[in-house]
Amino acid sequence: MTTLTETTGTGAARETPARRRRRVDHLPYLLLLPCLAVIAVLLLWPLGQVLMMSFYKLDSVRQLRGDREWPWVGLANYAQILGDPFFRTVLRNTVLFAVVTVVLTMIIGTLVGLLLNRLGKKMATFVASCVMLAWATPALTGTIVWKWIFDDTSGLVTWLFNKLPDGLSTTLFGRSDWTGYGWFNDPLLFFAILTLVVVWHSFPFIAVSVLAGLKSVPSELQEAARVDGAGPWRVFWSVTFPMLRPVFGILVVLSTIWDFKVFTQQFVLAGGTQDRSTFMLSIYSYAEAFSPPPKYGLGSAIAVILTLILLAVTALYVRMVLRQEDE
Amino acid sequence: MKKIALNGAGLLVALFAAFPVYWMVATSLKPNREIFSATPRPVPAEPTLEHYREILTGNLIPGVTFTDFFLNSALVAVATVLLSGLVALLAATAVARFRFRLRTTFLILLLVVQMIPLEALVIPLFLMIQRLGLYNTLPSLILTYLGFSLPFAVWMLRGFVAAVPKELEEAAAIDGASRAQTFRRILFPLVAPGLVATSIFSFITAWNELIFALTFVNDQHKYTLPVAMTFFFGRDDTAWGSVMAASTLFTLPVIVFFLLVQRRMVSGLVAGAVKG
Numbered sequence: 001m002t003t004l005t006e007t008t009g010t011g012a013a014r015e016t017p018a019r020r021r022r023r024v025d026h027l028p029y030l031l032l033l034p035c036l037a038v039i040a041v042l043l044l045w046p047l048g049q050v051l052m053m054s055f056y057k058l059d060s061v062r063q064l065r066g067d068r069e070w071p072w073v074g075l076a077n078y079a080q081i082l083g084d085p086f087f088r089t090v091l092r093n094t095v096l097f098a099v100v101t102v103v104l105t106m107i108i109g110t111l112v113g114l115l116l117n118r119l120g121k122k123m124a125t126f127v128a129s130c131v132m133l134a135w136a137t138p139a140l141t142g143t144i145v146w147k148w149i150f151d152d153t154s155g156l157v158t159w160l161f162n163k164l165p166d167g168l169s170t171t172l173f174g175r176s177d178w179t180g181y182g183w184f185n186d187p188l189l190f191f192a193i194l195t196l197v198v199v200w201h202s203f204p205f206i207a208v209s210v211l212a213g214l215k216s217v218p219s220e221l222q223e224a225a226r227v228d229g230a231g232p233w234r235v236f237w238s239v240t241f242p243m244l245r246p247v248f249g250i251l252v253v254l255s256t257i258w259d260f261k262v263f264t265q266q267f268v269l270a271g272g273t274q275d276r277s278t279f280m281l282s283i284y285s286y287a288e289a290f291s292p293p294p295k296y297g298l299g300s301a302i303a304v305i306l307t308l309i310l311l312a313v314t315a316l317y318v319r320m321v322l323r324q325e326d327e
Numbered sequence: 328m329k330k331i332a333l334n335g336a337g338l339l340v341a342l343f344a345a346f347p348v349y350w351m352v353a354t355s356l357k358p359n360r361e362i363f364s365a366t367p368r369p370v371p372a373e374p375t376l377e378h379y380r381e382i383l384t385g386n387l388i389p390g391v392t393f394t395d396f397f398l399n400s401a402l403v404a405v406a407t408v409l410l411s412g413l414v415a416l417l418a419a420t421a422v423a424r425f426r427f428r429l430r431t432t433f434l435i436l437l438l439v440v441q442m443i444p445l446e447a448l449v450i451p452l453f454l455m456i457q458r459l460g461l462y463n464t465l466p467s468l469i470l471t472y473l474g475f476s477l478p479f480a481v482w483m484l485r486g487f488v489a490a491v492p493k494e495l496e497e498a499a500a501i502d503g504a505s506r507a508q509t510f511r512r513i514l515f516p517l518v519a520p521g522l523v524a525t526s527i528f529s530f531i532t533a534w535n536e537l538i539f540a541l542t543f544v545n546d547q548h549k550y551t552l553p554v555a556m557t558f559f560f561g562r563d564d565t566a567w568g569s570v571m572a573a574s575t576l577f578t579l580p581v582i583v584f585f586l587l588v589q590r591r592m593v594s595g596l597v598a599g600a601v602k603g
Contacts, residue, residue: 027425028421028422028424028425028427028430029421029427029429031417031418031420031421032417032418032421032433034413034414034417034418035414035417035418035477035481036418038473038474038477039436039474039478041474042452042470042471042473042474042475043440043443043448043478044440045451045455046448046451046452046455047443047447047448047451049451049454049455050447050448050450050451053450061457064453064454064457064458065457065458112340115336115337115340116337118333119333119334119337120330123334123337124337126337126341127337127338127340127341130340130341130342130344130345131340131341131344132585133345133348133582134345134347134348135585135589136581136582136585136589137347137348137578137581137582138531138534138535138553138577138581140535140537140556140557140577141556141574141577141578142347144351144570144574145347145348145351145571145574146347148350148351148354148567148570148571149347149350151565151567153363154362154363154364154367156350156367159365159366159367200343200344200347204344208589257442257444260444261444261445261446261447263537263538264537264538267537267557268557282444282446285446285447285449285450286446286449289449289450290453290542296450296454300450300451303444303446303447303448304447306444306446306447307443307444307447310442311442313442314439314442317442318435318438318439321438322435
């Protein structure tokens with residue numbers, strides 16, 4: 001830049017960059033200002049507010065509007081939650097669901113990524129396009145369709161189970177007529193279906209990321225290992241996985257964060273917030289706060305606990321990204 | 328032999344991934360007697376648009392039609408896109424074009440705020456909306472979605488700004504263009520495609536959102552489409568044909584937009600995170 005201005009040689013041109021260099025000092029901050037304001041007001045401030053609200057007893061909208069006072073209760077909301085055996089059920093549901101879903105998503109996503117890398121060009125494009133459809137479908141409508149597939153009268157799954165030979169069906173499950181069977185009534189079955197729905201929504205991202213990772217590393221190493229007689233299992237763990245370790249790290253952390261706070265899919269599958277036996281942290285917090293009678297303070301305390309858990313996972317994520325940037 | 332096995336696996340994956348989407352569209356085109364028959368048909372035998380006609384002309388709630396909800400959703404999403412695009416463009420320019428002291432701090436802030444569980448913010452944002460007197464208004468949602476979509480938009484857009492060669496702006500400056508002119512005439516047109524891609528993500532965020540829309544808007548006339556769908560869908564005898572037709576209309580714009588920009592999604596979340 002300096003060389004360019006020097007060659008132009010006129011006084012005016014020489015002044016312009018100098019003046020700009022002085023302005024540069026505050027221009028970037030000025031440009032950042034709206035963005036920082038939005039982040040501060042709409043994300044960071046509410047994050048502080050939820051912490052504050054968790055120390056109060058807030059049971060009516062009029063308190064929120066400021067028409068009534070806020071009684072300070074200290075840690076009473078936390079004591080109430082942590083002392084409630086139901087909270088342990090919710091926490092167990094959340095953690096188990098997240099672990100199972102993340103593991104399944106990672107396994108299926110990675111396998112599909114590896115598969116896409118091995119398929120011929122036309123087939124790979126076709127399969128990838130189908131996989132994209134699952135990714136693009138909004139959580140809401142994707143879940144509604146799965147709910148229809150598991151409908152207790154005309155759903156596809158109900159029909160499939162009715163098609164099973166009666167004897168086999170009876171020995172395996174103790175019933176042969178599945179019409180009217182409530183797939184969502186048993187908590188374990190509910191979670192199995194929820195896992196299916198969430199895995200269906202989230203494996204495409206893993207598959208595409210793994211594929212992108214595979215394309216970015218030389219395939220010669222894998223071929224060499226194959227020529228040396230290594231089986232696919234060995235090739236993956238000894239060659240492919242170590243090369244893609246950073247990508248896998250980020251994917252696991254991102255999936256964990258997403259699966260810990262699943263809301264829409266659960267809300268739609270359960271048809272609202274009535275079914276307490278399948279609660280996980282995010283819906284528990286929501287239901288405490290907004291199902292009548294409202295308990296905003298208690299809901300806030302649960303939200304804070306959820307945030308703290310995710311904060312720990314996020315710290316891990318940021319460290320990974322920063323370490324990668326160093327490399 | 329191996330090739331057949333691989334292709335077979337590929338077909339299975341394709342089926343698992345695409346089937347629900349296919350089933351949604353197929354069901355929406357079937358007459359009721361096919362939908363509720365004991366033996367489901369893989370393909371509609373007598374395809375019909377009756378369910379679409381039903382939801383587009385009928386009143387879901389007295390006085391309110393599907394089109395009204397669609398327009399509410401579109402209004403909220405477009406407003407979010409415009410606001411978030413403008414603010415993100417300014418911030419992305421700052422980050423991609425200048426070296427300043429707090430630049431790295433800002434980038435880390437962007438990463439961290441993207442990890443804030445939005446579900447945990449329903450209660451405090453509800454408080455804010457109540458205090459601001461925005462309860463039961465669409466602007467309450469626009470404001471909320473602006474906050475949600477902005478960090479990712481900046482993160483993504485900074486790559487596009489950085490990709491525009493600096494020399495172009497310098498040349499313009501030498502020719503006597505002011506800062507504002509350079510921004511408007513040089514940087515903006517070149518970043519425009521990136522801005523479109525970023526906007527699509529903001530659009531999808533706003534279009535798909537359910538929880539906040541469910542909580543901040545109580546007046547049925549102002550429901551966004553996702554809220555209307557859960558309402559519509561919560562009735563006892565579910566009219567699956569209409570539900571699937573509504574789902575298809577809701578999903579279609581998202582799929583089209585998504586396919587246009589999906590490649591950037593991966594780089595934004597994974598590779599983009601690696602580049603300084």
